[in-house]
Amino acid sequence: MLFVLVTGCAAGDSAPSDRMMELDMEYQGPITLWNRSQFPLDQVRVHRLPSYAGAPNRLSAPLAPGAAVVIELSGANRVTIIRGKVEGGREWAISTPRPVSATSHLFVLVVFDDGFLEASFDEVSALDGFPLEAPPRLPEDDASDDA
């Protein structure tokens, strides 16, 4: 009987934790995307479902190798980049296998030729070639500047 109670407590504890994780993954706000692949990125799409079809492109221009860009996440954030598989070749999409675990504007998603790395701004800002000097600004930062 005691065993059943303990088990019940454990199950009860895990549910809020899962919800917290889900909430964490629903971060809405800016992050940095750093292209460390050898290819220019034609598109970056953020989407809730595994399929990226129909998701808008977040880039205003192709992102060159080594360049970084600030993109806005809008919750349940799966990221897909689209580029030519080879120069002049067929379009090729590489998606994160799950929503990225961004929780703040200090999150950096590094794009490689065949995958990604989740990192923080502090971890990458000192690396050679990182093009940004400061993390993306939050709307409240802009508001306080205005005040």
Added chain:
Amino acid sequence: MRRTAVCFIVSLGVLAPSSASAEDDGVWSHLRDLLGGVELTWMSGRAEVSAEAETGSGDLLTVAGGDAAQRGFAISLYGPPKRSGLILAPALGYLSQRILLADFEQLVTQPAPPFGEPLSGACSFPDTGQPAPCSTVNSYALSLESIRTGLRMGYEWRLPYTWGVLIGSASAVGYVLEYRSMGVDLGPDQSGTAAGWTGFESFEVGAAFGVYWPRWHLAVRAQISAGEYGSFEFSTKPEFMGRTICAGDFNRCSRERAYVSETSLSSSGLSLGVVWVL
């Protein structure tokens, strides 16, 4: 780009009409003596392939090494010897070869990153939505066509019997003028082409033996040969995955992008063939 081939060459010679009618037509007789006959050659075997490519930083890399299948055919002028001795004859021919390397993908092992959480990619084609493997397959398929003319020099011998004539030769062919068209397919999406005239770029050496049946105007011979083809620049340079490079700050490795800029071929062969008689 370099290719070393072990090929089987089986030749079937279809000869010009016999000399019985030559007295009636002096021009035809001279022409027949000059050309000898038409030889159709089938080639099949194995080849070793390597390619040189240029990276974005200008380094030249050897890429695409490996065994390759080779097949092709040639049409050329050839006449069996009328007597044993030295020969000096014109050479004119068409060659078509195809070399296939199915895949020589180099798997890149990723070390653990010094920080952060790696995420493997899920790859697909945006136009269809179909999933696809993220690894890049490097495959190599070379098509070569050549129309060429030159001179054949060497020694030929013949041993007549009642049922036919045994023939043999050891010769070298230098091609004075050649029109060559090459195409190379790298992976499923990339191709490069090269075409143009060249001179004194290719030659072949070889030894052959066979049988000649004068009354049927037919000969069959097998050949061991080696050939050298000059270098050719690609007008469109196909992209290729080169050496593995690692970014130290991330401990991340990938195949470096490279572009095949030119190709040169060489082949050497040992006859191990199947004879096909028309």
